[in-house]
Amino acid sequence: MATTSVMGGAVKRREDPALIKGYGSFVDDMTPTRVAHVAFLRSPIARAKITKLDTSAAKETEGVVAVYTHDDVSHLGPLLAQVPIGKLRPLLADGEVNHVGEAIAMVVAENRYAAQDAVDAIDVDYDVMTPVIDLKKAKSDEIKVHDELESNVLHTWTYHGYWDALGLEDQTAEVDAAMERDDAVVVSLEMTNQRLIPVAIEPRSVIADWNPGYGSFTIHSSTQVPHALGGAVSKMFGLKSTDVRVIAPEVGGGFGCKLNVYNDEILVAFASQALGRPVKWTETRREAAGATIHGRGWIGTATLVGTKDGEFLGYKLEAIADMGAYTQNFTVAIPLLGLWIASGQYKMPVSWTVDCVVTNTMTTDAYRGAGRPEAIYYLERVIDAYAREIGMDPLDVRVKNFWQPDEFPATMGCGFALDSGDYEGAVEKLKAEAGYEDLLQKREEARAEGRHVGIGIGSYVEVCGFGPAVLAEIGFSWANYGLPASFNGSGIVRVNPDATVTVVIGTGPTGQGHQTTWAQIVGDGLGIPVEDIKVLHGDTREHPMGIGTFGSRSLSVDGAATFEATKKVREKAARIAAHILEASADDIVFEDGGAHVAGSPDKRAEWAQIAKAAYQAHTSPEDLDSGLEAHTTFSPGNATWPFGTHLALVEVDSDTGDVKILDYYAVDDCGNVVSPMIVNGQVHGGIAQGIGQALFEDAVYDEAGNMLTGSLLDYPLPTAADLPSLHLSHTVTPTDVNPMGVKGIGEAGTIGSAHTIVNAVVDALSPLGVKHIDMPLRPKRVWAAIQEASN
Amino acid sequence: MYPREFDYVAPSSLDEALEALGDDSKVMAGGMSLLPLMKMRLFSPAVVVDIGRIGGLDTIEESNGDIVIGALVRHATTATSPLVAQVATGLATAASLTGDVQVRNRGTTCGSLAHADVAADQPAAALALGATMVAQSSEGTREIAASDFFVDALTSALQPNEILTSIRVPKHQAGEGSAYDKLGRRGGRSDYAIAGAAAWVKMEGGSVADARVALTGVGTKASLANAVADAVIGTDGSEQAVKDAAARATEDVTIIEDLYGTEEYKTHLAKVYAARALSQAIANAS
Numbered sequence A: 001m002a003t004t005s006v007m008g009g010a011v012k013r014r015e016d017p018a019l020i021k022g023y024g025s026f027v028d029d030m031t032p033t034r035v036a037h038v039a040f041l042r043s044p045i046a047r048a049k050i051t052k053l054d055t056s057a058a059k060e061t062e063g064v065v066a067v068y069t070h071d072d073v074s075h076l077g078p079l080l081a082q083v084p085i086g087k088l089r090p091l092l093a094d095g096e097v098n099h100v101g102e103a104i105a106m107v108v109a110e111n112r113y114a115a116q117d118a119v120d121a122i123d124v125d126y127d128v129m130t131p132v133i134d135l136k137k138a139k140s141d142e143i144k145v146h147d148e149l150e151s152n153v154l155h156t157w158t159y160h161g162y163w164d165a166l167g168l169e170d171q172t173a174e175v176d177a178a179m180e181r182d183d184a185v186v187v188s189l190e191m192t193n194q195r196l197i198p199v200a201i202e203p204r205s206v207i208a209d210w211n212p213g214y215g216s217f218t219i220h221s222s223t224q225v226p227h228a229l230g231g232a233v234s235k236m237f238g239l240k241s242t243d244v245r246v247i248a249p250e251v252g253g254g255f256g257c258k259l260n261v262y263n264d265e266i267l268v269a270f271a272s273q274a275l276g277r278p279v280k281w282t283e284t285r286r287e288a289a290g291a292t293i294h295g296r297g298w299i300g301t302a303t304l305v306g307t308k309d310g311e312f313l314g315y316k317l318e319a320i321a322d323m324g325a326y327t328q329n330f331t332v333a334i335p336l337l338g339l340w341i342a343s344g345q346y347k348m349p350v351s352w353t354v355d356c357v358v359t360n361t362m363t364t365d366a367y368r369g370a371g372r373p374e375a376i377y378y379l380e381r382v383i384d385a386y387a388r389e390i391g392m393d394p395l396d397v398r399v400k401n402f403w404q405p406d407e408f409p410a411t412m413g414c415g416f417a418l419d420s421g422d423y424e425g426a427v428e429k430l431k432a433e434a435g436y437e438d439l440l441q442k443r444e445e446a447r448a449e450g451r452h453v454g455i456g457i458g459s460y461v462e463v464c465g466f467g468p469a470v471l472a473e474i475g476f477s478w479a480n481y482g483l484p485a486s487f488n489g490s491g492i493v494r495v496n497p498d499a500t501v502t503v504v505i506g507t508g509p510t511g512q513g514h515q516t517t518w519a520q521i522v523g524d525g526l527g528i529p530v531e532d533i534k535v536l537h538g539d540t541r542e543h544p545m546g547i548g549t550f551g552s553r554s555l556s557v558d559g560a561a562t563f564e565a566t567k568k569v570r571e572k573a574a575r576i577a578a579h580i581l582e583a584s585a586d587d588i589v590f591e592d593g594g595a596h597v598a599g600s601p602d603k604r605a606e607w608a609q610i611a612k613a614a615y616q617a618h619t620s621p622e623d624l625d626s627g628l629e630a631h632t633t634f635s636p637g638n639a640t641w642p643f644g645t646h647l648a649l650v651e652v653d654s655d656t657g658d659v660k661i662l663d664y665y666a667v668d669d670c671g672n673v674v675s676p677m678i679v680n681g682q683v684h685g686g687i688a689q690g691i692g693q694a695l696f697e698d699a700v701y702d703e704a705g706n707m708l709t710g711s712l713l714d715y716p717l718p719t720a721a722d723l724p725s726l727h728l729s730h731t732v733t734p735t736d737v738n739p740m741g742v743k744g745i746g747e748a749g750t751i752g753s754a755h756t757i758v759n760a761v762v763d764a765l766s767p768l769g770v771k772h773i774d775m776p777l778r779p780k781r782v783w784a785a786i787q788e789a790s791n
Numbered sequence B: 001m002y003p004r005e006f007d008y009v010a011p012s013s014l015d016e017a018l019e020a021l022g023d024d025s026k027v028m029a030g031g032m033s034l035l036p037l038m039k040m041r042l043f044s045p046a047v048v049v050d051i052g053r054i055g056g057l058d059t060i061e062e063s064n065g066d067i068v069i070g071a072l073v074r075h076a077t078t079a080t081s082p083l084v085a086q087v088a089t090g091l092a093t094a095a096s097l098t099g100d101v102q103v104r105n106r107g108t109t110c111g112s113l114a115h116a117d118v119a120a121d122q123p124a125a126a127l128a129l130g131a132t133m134v135a136q137s138s139e140g141t142r143e144i145a146a147s148d149f150f151v152d153a154l155t156s157a158l159q160p161n162e163i164l165t166s167i168r169v170p171k172h173q174a175g176e177g178s179a180y181d182k183l184g185r186r187g188g189r190s191d192y193a194i195a196g197a198a199a200w201v202k203m204e205g206g207s208v209a210d211a212r213v214a215l216t217g218v219g220t221k222a223s224l225a226n227a228v229a230d231a232v233i234g235t236d237g238s239e240q241a242v243k244d245a246a247a248r249a250t251e252d253v254t255i256i257e258d259l260y261g262t263e264e265y266k267t268h269l270a271k272v273y274a275a276r277a278l279s280q281a282i283a284n285a286s
């Protein structure tokens, strides 16, 4: 049956049958004729001068086409960065290496095996230097990572000083004064928010094909940002945008790690141009672990000051964030996303300082949540500790300090306004869904039996939907890649002559189901069945402009643009229908797959008729351009601010430190919901990643800068078998930031969950005196914390 | 993740397979451990001898009080065989807790033993259950006791020209029982063992007449915890007796730290799991 009235309908993901059956076309599935293959020599040392780099034996290896080192590519310059604070990454190591995994040489060969053999045949000598790994040591500048930089501290973000133009007030004195009050309760926790490896199921992969005859590139890349990659290639190779076509076909997960333009993409393009043949590289899992960006990597102390009866008086964070060795796209800007939600759902003064330091490790950048999980983790952990200190229920403490529904839009100390919210509404729903009172009772019963059962509460608000054009002033755009300087959304809606619809969007899925959601938006707006709507994305030739999928922006920005474009198409269609039916366009109503005149259901023109008419001059109104298409750009005035509260019930085996999640409840509010199944899928995946951080994942460099977690054997990820069934529900508080009233939901689950789990485990062990355990809460840490508390 | 060049042979008879083996060759059964190591270029054999097409190696049979598990019996089969569950319980449990469905469907019980990973599940079970390894080369067949089989990390007593064609596990008789339990790297029983233990006991007249306990995950190889067995024999197998005995779990091992456990923690876990496995084995024996 045709599906038409579908906004908010639980439509199954249209893309899944092809993907599940293995028909999805990913970059590594493509093998152009005459393709050559790349393997990189990567540094096994964290910090060294390269004293010898001899590629002669590698060049003699059977099947080798070429071997390139820094001198061959230095004319292209370092890799571009959007927020170029720090040292930019050389395409290939320039006489020194600064992290394990840094690319030193590129081998191009007839096949991947020969390429790898040649890599093994490269002769390199290193003069090993002491690396900087520890964040406090990095901050001390005892050893500087890059001589040419003034300090290892690339930048310091402060709550009031991050953007001079806003003229914000420093609230530090207010927070400090609150701590001196007689009735002040001050609670501090020093905590780590550990470094993570994004681990997309599809590794990154790129094929560049330079056609010397046409003087143009076709590049397939597993990227979240084909337009930015196209822009970078145009800029670095001095080409017109029309001579660089970038295609991101199916992309098997990104989580932000494919939101960078990488040196390997540029190098593969270079090799293709140099050799006049297609060149391909697919990263290995080891490269994915050590040469694709990492996320998080913060240490810091969070302090909450409040009264004895639960009123928050102020919050302070002093943290250091690890940037890695080189700056890529947004590296130094990532903590800013956390800064904007530093105060969470609460009304209170904030003092927030994050030092961004360079270390001899892989670059960090956006990973699902990007700055926000860190910020919320620090805040919500210390709120929990404060609630315990004053003996108040953790939900009651939160509710007491929430912004109230009538206070929105609520301008925070960071200068931004929370768009809409009913924070207490989400808590009430959570209490009902989880049966909170019963859970408390159960916990007491379990404790009486000597079991270590805990309830964890985690609230969050997040900022997404980038974004407001004004943010381009502080770097949030793709301007350095030659694209327009703002993160606008765009959508092209075209009704074809046979009444099918082609939708072209400036954002593409890495698993989020754009084919489904966009078809719902357009189908609903036009009354055309979802089955007849094709959503195109990820091809710079099909769409002049695209920002990409990240920061939970697709729906609220590009979706909004598509929504507006759909309206325009409908208006034009109404005029054509009016012409056919000899009526006034104002009287045209769309219903049941066609249009009719209001009040006269039999005066009807089917979509097939309208669509055909649009493409023939003799059947369409004289004053109308031919075709039935609209292209709309949408620039939101604010970000969107989704929120929610989660609850976890856990049990700890005190003999082993093993944590078991018994139950998990989440109430999330992302405004209006276009596609409920997709929203729940996003929350599911997001929570899985948050639980992954809380319990399993840890990207570890040892003191010498060796990566100890370079394979999935050593980097445990949560699997379906490790997770409880999640009880998801929603409240709906629309935003007026966009015409659909929607907010992003891609990262909310991650932002809301890690601290919920940690709060639960600490709750379980609080009767033993445990106050904090750093993530990941592997059994060894939990057990050690129990030992320490009982000694 | 791209192996060096190697020759691949997939003979259809055991004789041909034995013929193909040499100093620089590797047997491949399920390939679950061999292939990743080759891709990481940590193993680079000149020849891979795939035994997957040899008939008759994929059976579980009973013979003279033993069950005989052939070289191509997958974890999934060992895990779900009612016979193994009944007469070699600890081994069935170890198989059921190994990896995920895909790994259990490809990986073999014998392959895991031959691989001798320090954190694998099967070696501890084989030790506690007193299994015997049957190894064949072109020169003949020899039998190796489990207690002589695990030499070091990723090193068994097999010679490069030998195939582990089967293992023989004594069937539990009346009054005997066994068990396996572990703490996995992803918590619960998920993933390789941070620490695991298998136990076998023989109960007579309400007391422990004989016992074997083996550990995995904590040392350089899976090994028997003889002190625990000695201590529990002759007791009534009560919770306290088991706990006291298990306290001696690490007397015979050198504990190795890793990302999942400090020495102190692993020492503690060895005791916890020795006790858990023993208690369960005693429960299973009655």
Ligand SMILES: Cc1cc2nc3c(=O)[nH]c(=O)nc-3n(C[C@H](O)[C@H](O)[C@H](O)COP(=O)(O)OP(=O)(O)OC[C@H]3O[C@@H](n4cnc5c(N)ncnc54)[C@H](O)[C@@H]3O)c2cc1C
Pocket: B026, B027, B028, B029, B030, B031, B032, B033, B034, B035, B071, B097, B098, B099, B100, B103, B106, B107, B108, B109, B110, B111, B112, B114, B115, B119, B120, B121, B122, B158, B162, B163, B164, B165, B190, B191, B192, B193
């Ligand atoms: C994702 C994943 C998760 C895993 N989780 C666990 C886990 O939780 N617990 C656990 O114990 N294991 C785990 N494993 C390991 C798995 O159990 C082993 O890889 C598997 O059992 C080995 O058997 P195989 O048949 O695949 O051996 P192969 O990989 O084919 O061979 C392994 C080694 O044994 C040798 N070999 C194999 N068979 C013979 C034979 N008959 N004679 C002589 N030599 C032989 C090979 O030469 C090679 O050196 C996991 C593996 C993977 C990939």
